[in-house]
Amino acid sequence: MLVYVAWRLVLLQAVGAVPQFISSSATPASSVVSSASSDTATSISTVVASASAAASAIPSSEPLPPVQPWCISEIFCVCVLLQDVNLAEVYSDPKMVVDKPMSKSSQQVLAGFSVLQHGSSVASIMEGDIVSFEDDDFTGEGQELVVVALTDFNDSPMFLQNVMDLLIQAWAQIGSGYWADLIWETNTSATCPIYPDDGDCEGTFIR
Structure with missing residues (x-):
């Protein structure tokens, strides 16, 4: 019991006066909303494909596993294209x-990969070829969602004043x-249908 009390005292001392702690540590709602509309806050950095050795052929692929009935895409599921890109x-x-x-559309991507293969063995595809293929036929990840600016957001709801325990009140206000x-x-301008739905592109984002 004494350990529990001492632990709470340490935490309360660290928190100090609850209002001052909240105002100095928690981000005010106004600043959150204003930053949500800025380019720097909403911009999402995406990963760029890179080859360890552009002139190196990718390793020979192993036999593909069986196609699963719940994943039948010719690009994002069990297929030579996905296996070669991963290799x-x-x-x-x-x-x-x-x-x-x-x-691009699924048909265009598959046609581009067919050209990449040159109708020859997998060993003819170089890492640099795969990088170019990814850059040309695929776009950045993580752009399907955008921050919503909450203009009427209140980060200090009145019900928190009913919480008598100052430590819990401080924790709840920070969490709020x-x-x-x-x-x-959802950013509809950046989403693509999931196969087999038709569209100008294909993706894996579940709406």
């Missing part, structure tokens, strides 16, 4: 391949202030 290791995170929506950063909406 080239143009991204540090292999999952990045399926996070990037296409900038994060809502302005957690509300996002």
Whole structure:
């Protein structure tokens, strides 16, 4: 019991006067909303494909696993295209391949990959070829969601005054202030249909 009391005293001392702590640490709602509309706050950096050795052929691919009925895309599911891009290791995170929506239609991407293969063995494809293919046929990931500016957001709701425990009240108020950063909406201009739905592009973002 004494340890518990001492622990709470330490935390309360660290918090100090609750109003001063909140005002100095939590981001005011007004600043959150104003920054949400700025270019720097909403811009999302995307990963760029890069080859460890552009002139090196990608490793020979192994036999493909069976196609799963719940994933039948010829680009983002079990297929030679996905396997070859992963073998080239143009991204540090292999999952990045399926996070990037296409900038062209499925037919155009498949046709471009067919040209890339030159109808020859996988060994003829170089890492640099895969980088160019990714840059030309796919766009940046993570652009399907955008921050929503909450113009009427209140980061100090009245009900928090009913919380008698100052430590819990401080914790709840800080947590409440994060809502302005957690509300996002779908950016329809950056989303693509999921196969087999038709569209000008294809992606894996679930709306």
